[in-house]
Amino acid sequence: xxxxxxxxxxxxxxxxxxxxxxxxxxxxxFFFFYTLLMSPSNTISQYLDSKIxxxxxxxxxxxxxxxxxxxxxxxNNSSSSLSSLPLDTMNNDSISVLVGPTLIEGTGDxxxxxxxxxxxxxxxxxxxxxxxxxxxxxxSLINNESARVNILNLTGKYVIPGLxxxxxxVAGVRKNSYNQNFSENALEMLLDYGVTTIRNPxxxxxxxxxxxxxxxxxxxxxxxxxxxxxxxxGPQIAIPFVEKQIxxxxxxREEVRNQAEAGVDFVKLYVGLPPNLVKAAIDEAxxxxxxxxxxxxxxxxxxxxxxxxxxxxxGVPVSPFLLPSGDKREQFLENGGGPFDHFLWxxxxxxxxxxxxxxxxxxxxxxxxxxxxxxxxxxxxxEDGYDDDGFSNPQNQLxxxxxxxxxxxxxxxGVQILSGTDIPNFGLIPGxxxxxxxxxxxxxxxxxxxxxxxxxxxxxxxxxIDDIVGTIxxxxxxxxxxxxxxxxxxxxxxxxxxxxIVDGRFADIDNNQ
Numbered sequence: 001x002x003x004x005x006x007x008x009x010x011x012x013x014x015x016x017x018x019x020x021x022x023x024x025x026x027x028x029x030f031f032f033f034y035t036l037l038m039s040p041s042n043t044i045s046q047y048l049d050s051k052i053x054x055x056x057x058x059x060x061x062x063x064x065x066x067x068x069x070x071x072x073x074x075x076n077n078s079s080s081s082l083s084s085l086p087l088d089t090m091n092n093d094s095i096s097v098l099v100g101p102t103l104i105e106g107t108g109d110x111x112x113x114x115x116x117x118x119x120x121x122x123x124x125x126x127x128x129x130x131x132x133x134x135x136x137x138x139x140s141l142i143n144n145e146s147a148r149v150n151i152l153n154l155t156g157k158y159v160i161p162g163l164x165x166x167x168x169x170v171a172g173v174r175k176n177s178y179n180q181n182f183s184e185n186a187l188e189m190l191l192d193y194g195v196t197t198i199r200n201p202x203x204x205x206x207x208x209x210x211x212x213x214x215x216x217x218x219x220x221x222x223x224x225x226x227x228x229x230x231x232x233x234g235p236q237i238a239i240p241f242v243e244k245q246i247x248x249x250x251x252x253r254e255e256v257r258n259q260a261e262a263g264v265d266f267v268k269l270y271v272g273l274p275p276n277l278v279k280a281a282i283d284e285a286x287x288x289x290x291x292x293x294x295x296x297x298x299x300x301x302x303x304x305x306x307x308x309x310x311x312x313x314x315g316v317p318v319s320p321f322l323l324p325s326g327d328k329r330e331q332f333l334e335n336g337g338g339p340f341d342h343f344l345w346x347x348x349x350x351x352x353x354x355x356x357x358x359x360x361x362x363x364x365x366x367x368x369x370x371x372x373x374x375x376x377x378x379x380x381x382x383e384d385g386y387d388d389d390g391f392s393n394p395q396n397q398l399x400x401x402x403x404x405x406x407x408x409x410x411x412x413x414g415v416q417i418l419s420g421t422d423i424p425n426f427g428l429i430p431g432x433x434x435x436x437x438x439x440x441x442x443x444x445x446x447x448x449x450x451x452x453x454x455x456x457x458x459x460x461x462x463x464x465i466d467d468i469v470g471t472i473x474x475x476x477x478x479x480x481x482x483x484x485x486x487x488x489x490x491x492x493x494x495x496x497x498x499x500x501i502v503d504g505r506f507a508d509i510d511n512n513q
Contacts, residue, residue: 094148095120096478096504097141100130100155104488106456106471108449111488117159119478120147122504127474158486160452160494161472162196162223162479162502164459165434166371167313167420170225171203171211173241178207186423186430187215187222192509193431194481194494196502197224197459197469199420201293201313202268204242205229209263223502226266226463229259232281234272234298237339243270249280256281260288265463266310271297271339279307291464297339302355305362311462312363313420315372315407318345322355342380346399351406364414369462371420372407374440375433379426404444411446418462419455435495448491455494478504 096119103115105127116133118126126137141149170186172178190198200208212225231243232255246252256267267285269278269292278299285292291310300321301312318339323329328348337344349356363370381400385392391400411417419441421433434455441451460470469477480501485493500507 094150095141097133097149097151098154098159098482099133099151100153101157101159101482102486103127103472104158104160104449104452105473106161106453107473108453108457110449111158111486115159117472117480119501119504122478124472124474124476124478127472154482156484157498158483158493159472160481160483160487161456161470162481162500163194163434163455163494164197164199164419164463164470165190165195165223165421165423165431166199166418166459166462167201167373167422168195168198168430169203169423169425170198170200170222170430171208171227173202173231173425175240175242178204182424183207183211184220184222187211187220187225189430189432190223190434191221191431191500191502191507192497193435194497194500195223195431195434196479196500197463197465198226199266199459199463200225200227201295201420202228202231202242202270205259205262205264212263212265221507224469227264228266228268228293229262229264231268231270232256232273232277233270234274234277237272237297239270239272241270246273246277249277252277252280253284256284256288256290260285260290264290266291266293268292269294269296269299269309271295273299275299275303275307278304278309282308300359301368302359302362305359305366305368308366309368311369311371311418313371313373314376314422315370315374315410316342316346316377316403317359318342322359323348324350324353324355342377343399346402347395349402351402351409356406356409360410360413360415363410367416369416369418369458370410371418372403372410372441373420373422373437374403374407374444375428375437376422376426377403378436378440379428383426404440407441407444408446411444416458416462417441417446417454418458419451432495435492438491438494442491449488451491452487452494 098117098119101115103112103117105112112129114130116128116130117124118137128137168190170183172182208227208229211220212227214220215222215225231241232246232252233239233243235245235247244255246255259267267281267290269281273281273296278294278296282292286308293311293313294304294309295313296304297319300319301317302322304312318341320329320332320337323332323345332344332348335344378400381391381396384396391397407417419434419437421428421437423430423433438451438455441454442448446454457466457470460466460468469479472480478501481497482499483493484496484498487493497509497511500509
């Protein structure tokens with residue numbers, strides 16, 4: 001009987017070893033692939049299949065070399081639901097996956113370590129963390145055949161939204177000062193420093209609008225531009241800037257209509273306009289669907305806010321009507337005080353006066369944002385003498401303290417503060433001066449995380465585009481900056497730029513600013 005079983009056994013034996021060998025091979029293959037995929041010392045993109053890996057682009061400046069430790073922060077699950085974003089809903093543009101940076105969204109929320117940001121074309125489609133990315137999204141990316149996938153290892157880096165300069169005269173503002181070369185160079189420099197959106201608050205109307213369109217059409221490299229045209233000003237106060245002088249309400253309305261038809265995003269009212277002309281311009285602009293900002297003198301900030309203006313510029317609101325009535329107001333006027341007598345006004349203003357309190361209340365009640373342009377006042381005071389110990393003139397120390405104090409008072413009371421510089425006035429350098437502005441906002445006592453929100457989300461809100469840009473969140477335009485150091489620890493680290501992403505593409509920037 002035993003001998004009769006041998007032939008059958010001999011038939012089963014090879015089959016048994018063949019099946020065992022196949023199982024061992026599959027176990028080994030799975031273990032090998034899993035080890036490669038989960039290895040923390042390598043870039044994820046190295047282990048994608050050849051179909052994906054052949055399309056990867058990983059510039060050397062993204063290679064991780066920073067050992068900055070990130071605090072352990074709990075995940076905010078509001079960013080996106082990956083299960084609701086299948087790859088087959090994406091378009092056929094390239095997909096970029098930024099893996100491992102600490103994310104600072106621009107919302108004021110704490111930084112999120114080990115983030116993953118997925119960009120499809122020019123839009124952010126998901127913001128998550130590495131665990132959720134591997135669990136829900138990684139294999140969908142591998143199996144997607146319709147798009148080019150770029151995976152970048154940003155471990156040790158920091159990502160913040162693109163910055164806003166809300167006071168950038170990129171078309172020149174002085175009469176006959178327009179220079180195409182300057183404008184193009186200024187726009188390029190702004191982008192080098194991570195500025196992806198600007199507000200051009202006055203310039204020659206036609207040239208300013210042409211710059212805006214040339215950037216949006218890709219003819220000129222630069223941040224997105226929202227622009228005003230020439231200033232609306234009264235004849236009582238002569239200025240060296242591009243302007244249209246108006247004396248009547250109908251003239252104000254006509255100029256607003258002309259600029260709206262030309263294609264401006266907003267109009268700017270200037271120092272020589274009294275309240276009745278300010279109101280006429282505001283009413284006409286709003287009927288045309290455009291906004292109004294102001295650098296005012298004959299109309300106080302309090303009155304302008306109550307008349308419906310949309311934004312105010314410069315953090316020292318020089319006006320006799322914001323000084324205490326009586327001796328100080330008379331002293332200002334008797335000593336030739338005018339719209340540009342910042343030092344005299346600072347010497348006389350009482351920041352605890354009823355006039356200043358009412359002004360701040362009106363700004364808050366009417367939701368009026370302000371760009372303090374601290375860099376301009378610092379430059380003015382430095383021109384009067386500056387050394388390693390600070391301002392040479394002790395009176396300038398007091399003036400500077402008042403500038404910072406008023407900015408912080410407005411911020412603490414709920415005024416929406418914006419980041420703006422006033423380039424190129426007083427020799428301010430495009431881009432670099434914005435980072436100085438952020439440092440000065442921090443010097444005023446605003447925390448770095450809040451300064452980042454000011455320089456990103458607040459700007460978007462003031463322009464009415466916060467549903468599109470301003471924060472790093474799903475469904476928004478991909479404007480962001482990759483930094484090599486933590487800006488929450490030191491706001492000066494916003495200058496340590498490794499890459500700028502604007503409208504979903506990596507800008508060709510000069511890293512040697």
